[in-house]
Amino acid sequence: MTKTITSISTPLGKGAISIVRMSGKDCLNIAKKVFSCNAFIDNNIQPRFLYLGNFKLEDNLFEKCLCVYFKAPNSYTGEDMIEFQVHGGSVITQKVLDVLLNNGGGLAEPGEFSKRAFENGKITLDEAEAIVDEINAESESELKASLNVADGKLKIKIKELQNSLTEEIASIEATLDYPEEDFEKSAKEAIVKKLHSISSQISEFLKASENARYIQKGINIAIVGAPNVGKSSILNALVGNERAIVTDIAGTTRDIIEEQTLFKGLKYNFIDTAGIRNQTCDQVEKIGIEKSRKSIDSADIVLFVLDASRELQSEDTEILELVKNKNFITIVNKIDKKRVLQPQPNEIKVSALQEKDIDKIKEVIYNKVIAEELDFSNIIVTNERQIAILKNCKNIISQALESIEASMDILAMQIKSLWNELGKITGESENERIIDLIFSKFCLGK
């Protein structure tokens, strides 16, 4: 009995449409639960027909999308398959995936669709190596993502939870394996308390991760600098469109421009401010400058932009004065021109014009968010796999609490499976770790 798997098959956050697909025996049943159109309601679904219908995201929230059904064995994997073609952008796509996971789908392992295709003889031997590459590439990219998270809050916090659980398990197991020893027995009340506390922390993580992924807030990043250092060009390069007006005349940006982009699941709200200049007669620009000061105050991170092709001006130092108490990143733009500016501490060199090293800015922002524990409404970075695991943990906890009156071996079994599940995030899964703790914590043996 193989589980029905699902995953997002198109790159996240790019493109006008995204495809979320499922493979396995149950996929038609799952689709029927969440997708509605006439053919689905009449139970008259033809394979290889494209259906337009509504995908139920939440009780009163639907996504209009396309659905196609492939009947086994005439599909990529050789199993029953369903594909949903939904509007692009990570928010909707993630939500669609979540709904499928909540309705009985399991998250596909790296390369699993192709692996199944191979196992079912849909892919020839010659292509086997390609699948191996695919598995490796996908798990590597997942690993990379998790390495970032590793530095971050989630893994550290889950590790704490798992460790506290390890202690609990060690106590329980010690009493079970050494019934004749006279040490403090682990009390049920303490276990119940621990389970509740882990459950509520996981709920917080899940809420925070939803915030991170769906909610409008994101991280406010103000881009400041003297006029014409290239703030708007940087913004354009960062978000990849031409929203801000760019000219060579200083002071073109009179309004505050907000743009959003997604990076590794974090939402960045960029605020391009009017160039801050001390004396200006232009009334419009004055208002713009006032707004800029305000946006610096409300920003979580400030990008302080300097022009590589000129000396440090008094304007620059005054702006530096404004941002120096903020969490700021110095960006030296226009490195395509001859460097005149003296080196700045921790500077990031970019060329907005040539779009050179722009992603470095995103990376540095990301690391600041993660590493410096900035309080961005408790955003926690998670990927789909981690969310699926955390949800699973909650289920296990409620089962454990239901069976709290059962015997100790049952309770131990549930707690152990919770521990294993958390271990999928922390990478700690060796049973030996528990046994180590049993022996280091308790004095046992003949």
Add this chain to the structure above:
Amino acid sequence: MKEFDAIVIGAGHAGCEAALALARTGNKTLLLTLSLDAVAFLACNPSIGGTAKGQLVSEVDALGGEMGVNIDKTMLQIRMLNSGKGPAVQSLRAQADKIEYHNEMKKTLENTPNLYLRQGEVIDIICDEVTEEKIVKTAVGIEYKAKAVVLATGVYLKSRIIIGDYTKDVGPNGFSNAQMLSDSLKRLGIKLLRFKTGTPARVNSRSIDFSQLEIQEGEKDIQSFSFITDEKDKKELDQTPCYLTYTNLKTHQIIKDNLDKAPVFSGLIKGVGPRYCPSIETKIVRFADKERHQLFLEPESVKTNEIYIQGFSTSMPVDVQEDMVHSLKGLENAEIMRDSYAIEYDCIEPTQLNPTLEIKGHKGLFFAGQINGTSGYEEAAGQGIIAGINANLYLKNQPQLVLKRSDGYIGVLIDDIVTKGTNEPYRMMTSRAEYRLLLRQDNADLRLTEVGKQVGLVDEKRYNIYLNKLKQIEEIKEKLAQRVKISDTVYAFYEQNGESVPKESVSIKDMLKRSNIDIFKVNELLKIFDGYSRDALREVNIMTKYEGYLNQQQEDIEKSLKNEKIKIPEDFDYFKYHGLRHEAAEKLAEIKPLNIGQASRVSGVSPADIAVLSVLVKKHLKEK
């Protein structure tokens, strides 16, 4: 040259099971031992069973082994551990009469057809890799030839005992050791480790003041370990008691004052000791804030006054040992009869073994027991019977037997040591078994009797007992659907048991699901299960009460079996295909797992490696 089908080296708990399994399946078997007086010798605790170990004994028994039968003949006391903590962790533990245990096992060996018990020290094993014949040479110059050899040498390889600064190259209890065999193994390319263990002093019971001590008696209504021991035939146990005493601050002070003389700390002992069996000086140092440690006084035999002090093993000098013993309550005037000692010995790195217990690279050469880096009589017996079974299957050219982790503790034990290795003497614990709920002592026969039958070790008597239990279980299960009306007596029954009374009639199954009601109480009320055995009733009781959890574990097992079923061909080259990480390929090439499931448990191998591997294995098979 004398020829046999199989030779077993060592007649401890592993060797006895291996030799009996071989002889009982029709092989002319030679069992060599350093001393006939050390056959099935209980060198440390005079007891069999305990948590997880009780399960192992039952599994050996279900497969048709001897340990359970032998302890039933020779026990002094028996108890069920963890009786209040759920069926998965309940285990029997019996005090053995160590003299009788040895005598009875020796008698069984001597009277088993095809089995030749012989004293002799093996000094060399020569393997002909072409004919697969092996020549076993003994110190006095006899040469034996056989195709299958099982090494079960226990702690006797280059063993050395340590008491204070006194050391001597001998085996346990002063038995002579095997000085030459380690080097022979090295010549076969086998990597050795050096481990350490120890045993406490024995004192004369006439010198102990038992009146000051807490008594621990056996349980009257339990009589046996083995599934085939008929309790009616057994004469009632006297249930010789054990006693409890504790270390105290004075004991701890004596130890602290003499730590410089303790070989564990002075560096004299180099072997790696087990954490679960620390010497008392290790306990005092590592758990400095503990004010007392519990000690059990266990009788060694009804034929001797010797008392074993469980929990008090030490390698301190004898004068310090004397002071330590005399500081204990009840033992102020105790006469020490044997000193406590630590023992170091050679064993093999167990990852060199296949899960069949055959060593990689030498067909027909099997290893079992403490030589594989494990500890404990029961762990040894479990490996012994598997090595014996597989040596027999090898001789008959039949597929080898590998017990899965979901089949039993024996499967867990062997999988652990051959896949992950061990850096201390490996002891079985229930926490090592992921399917603990299914691997119970009470159902070992249901799990393994068929296996034992297939390999030819389960005789008709045992098989019929098993079939009868199965039949009873089926009949009892059918009765669970019967509905019971809530009469006045049933009403009272629920109330007496502190359970809320159902409004309408209920099935017996519903009744059993209540936590304070079990099948025995139901039978007292309704008398519908009269005539069924206690074992069968208990089985159905557990199956019903834990139904949901058992199903859950069964599902987990089925998921894992998918990977266990994908065999990795023996000639699979981990370095041939691109895609497998080099680090993973190296680990896997060393362990040579039999299937994808085992490969996934090799340390340092990731889930992605396993996905890649399973594709590559399929490719390899299709190409062939």
